[in-house]
Amino acid sequence: MNRTTGFLWFTDVAPAPLVAVGATVSFSLLLVAVLTIGLPIWSLLIFVAAIVYGFMVLHQPIIGVYVVVAVFFVPHQFSTGISLLQSVGAGTATILLVWFLYHRRKIVFGSFMIPLLLLGPLILVSLWYTHDATTTLMYFRRWVFNMMFVLLLVNLITRFDLFKKVLWAIMIMASINAVVAMVDYSTSTMYNYRSKGLMENPNGFGHLAALAFPLALYQYLYRKGWMRWLGLLMCAVLAGGIVASVSRGALTSLIIVLGVVAIVERRRLIPIVVVLGLMFSSIPLLPNYFVDRVGNLALDVKNSIMVGNKHGLTSRGNLNTAGLRIWAAHPILGVGIGNFGFYYNQREFIGGMTAGQAVVAHNVYLQALSEMGTVGGLLLFWLLLNSALSLRRARRATAGSDERKIYFGGIEMMTLSILVSTASSGSLMGNNLWMFLGLTMIAGRVAVAEAEA
Numbered sequence: 001m002n003r004t005t006g007f008l009w010f011t012d013v014a015p016a017p018l019v020a021v022g023a024t025v026s027f028s029l030l031l032v033a034v035l036t037i038g039l040p041i042w043s044l045l046i047f048v049a050a051i052v053y054g055f056m057v058l059h060q061p062i063i064g065v066y067v068v069v070a071v072f073f074v075p076h077q078f079s080t081g082i083s084l085l086q087s088v089g090a091g092t093a094t095i096l097l098v099w100f101l102y103h104r105r106k107i108v109f110g111s112f113m114i115p116l117l118l119l120g121p122l123i124l125v126s127l128w129y130t131h132d133a134t135t136t137l138m139y140f141r142r143w144v145f146n147m148m149f150v151l152l153l154v155n156l157i158t159r160f161d162l163f164k165k166v167l168w169a170i171m172i173m174a175s176i177n178a179v180v181a182m183v184d185y186s187t188s189t190m191y192n193y194r195s196k197g198l199m200e201n202p203n204g205f206g207h208l209a210a211l212a213f214p215l216a217l218y219q220y221l222y223r224k225g226w227m228r229w230l231g232l233l234m235c236a237v238l239a240g241g242i243v244a245s246v247s248r249g250a251l252t253s254l255i256i257v258l259g260v261v262a263i264v265e266r267r268r269l270i271p272i273v274v275v276l277g278l279m280f281s282s283i284p285l286l287p288n289y290f291v292d293r294v295g296n297l298a299l300d301v302k303n304s305i306m307v308g309n310k311h312g313l314t315s316r317g318n319l320n321t322a323g324l325r326i327w328a329a330h331p332i333l334g335v336g337i338g339n340f341g342f343y344y345n346q347r348e349f350i351g352g353m354t355a356g357q358a359v360v361a362h363n364v365y366l367q368a369l370s371e372m373g374t375v376g377g378l379l380l381f382w383l384l385l386n387s388a389l390s391l392r393r394a395r396r397a398t399a400g401s402d403e404r405k406i407y408f409g410g411i412e413m414m415t416l417s418i419l420v421s422t423a424s425s426g427s428l429m430g431n432n433l434w435m436f437l438g439l440t441m442i443a444g445r446v447a448v449a450e451a452e453a
Contacts, residue, residue: 064092073173093148112386112441115379130336139337146434160450174212178241185244195244206247207421213238214413221268222406249424253417323366334373364422390444397447
C-alpha cells in the first residue's frame with residue numbers, strides 16, 4: 001500500500017460509480033439507524049458532520065487540535081454526564097490514533113508527562129479509602145481525557161507556526177466568550193447578576209478571560225500595524241468579560257499580571273501606560289454591582305490567606321483553613337480526590353462556614369494537599385516545575401527575537417495568571433489547567449526546535 005497518496009487513497013483510484021453507490025448505501029444505512037432508534041430526522045446532520053469532521057482530521061490532523069481547543073471554551077454537558085469536550089476530544093484522539101498507526105508514526109511521551117501519568121494511579125489508589133467512589137471515578141475519567149489532549153499537543157504541535165495558531169485559537173474563542181458575556185450582562189435586569197459567557201460558571205469564564213488577556217496584551221506590545229490594534233481591541237474585550245463575570249479572583253490575576261508586565265517590559269513603557277490609562281478611565285463606567293463586589297478586594301485577599309482560628313475570614317478563607325486541617329489529619333495520601341466537601345462538613349475540619357457536600361476547595365494547591373496528600377502536592381509541584389523549566393528554555397532560545405517573544409512572552413505571563421487564579425478557583429483535573437500547562441510544557445521544545453532550524 002502506498003502511503004504517499006494519503007489515508008483516503010481509495011477515493012482517488014476507485015471508479016466514480018462505486019464511490020457514489022458506497023456513499024448512497026452508507027447514508028441509507030445511517031438514515032435507517034436514526035429512524036430505528038427514534039431520533040429526530042435532523043439528527044442526521046450531526047452524524048454527517050461527525051463523518052465529515054473525521055475525514056478532515058484524517059487529511060489534516062492539526063485541524064483536530066484546533067477544534068478541541070475551541071471546544072474547551074464551550075463545555076456543554078450532556079445528560080449522560082459526558083461533556084461535549086470529552087466526546088469531541090475522545091473522538092479526535094481515536095481518529096488521530098488511526099492516523100498515527102497508518103503512517104507508522106511514533107507516539108512521543110515527553111519526560112514532563114511523568115507527573116501527569118502518576119496522577120492516574122494515585123487516583124485509583126484512593127478508591128481504597130474514598131468516601132464517594134463515583135466521584136473519584138469521575139475524576140479518573142477526566143484524567144484519561146486530559147491525558148489524551150496532552151498527547152495530542154505533544155505529538156502534533158511540533159512547529160512554531162502551529163504553536164502560534166493554537167494561541168490564536170485561544171484568544172479568539174476567549175474573546176467570543178467575552179462578547180457573549182457582555183451582551184448577556186447588559187441585558188440582565190438582576191442587580192447581582194454574573195455572566196458566565198459560554199462556560200459553565202462565572203468564575204470559570206472570568207479566569208479563562210484573565211488567562212487569555214496576556215496573550216492579547218503581547219500582541220499589542222510587540223506587533224506593528226493593524227495587528228497591534230487588534231491586540232488592544234482583544235485586551236479591551238477580555239477585560240470587559242472579566243467585568244461581566246464579576247470574578248474577584250480573575251480581577252486579582254489581571255492586576256498582578258499587569259504589574260509584572262510593567263516591570264518586565266519596561267522598554268514598552270508607553271504602550272503599557274496607554275493600557276493602564278484606558279483601564280483607569282473606564283472605572284466610572286463600571287457597573288455598580290461590580291464595584292460593590294470588588295470594592296474591598298485587598299481586604300478579601302488578606303482574609304482569604306489567613307488560616308487558623310481567625311475571625312472575619314471570607315468564604316475562601318474558611319475553605320483554605322479547612323483544607324489545611326484536612327491535610328494535617330491525612331498528610332500522606334489525603335482523603336481521596338473529590339472528597340473535600342464531605343470532610344469539610346465534619347466538626348473537626350469545618351472552617352466556620354456551613355456548605356453542602358458538593359463544595360470544592362476553590363484552590364488547586366489545597367485540593368492537591370487535602371485530597372491527594374503530600375504525594376499529590378509533590379506531583380503538582382513537579383508539574384509546575386516542568387512548566388517553569390520549559391519556559392526558561394523557550395526564553396533562552398528566543399532571546400533577541402521580538403517575533404517569538406510576542407508568543408512566548410505571552411505564555412510566560414499566562415502561566416503567572418494560572419498560578420494566581422488557581423489559588424482561588426479551578427480544579428486539579430480542570431480542562432483549562434491541563435490545556436494551558438500543556439502548552440507551557442511544549443513551549444520549550446517548540447522554541448528550541450525553531451531556533452535550531
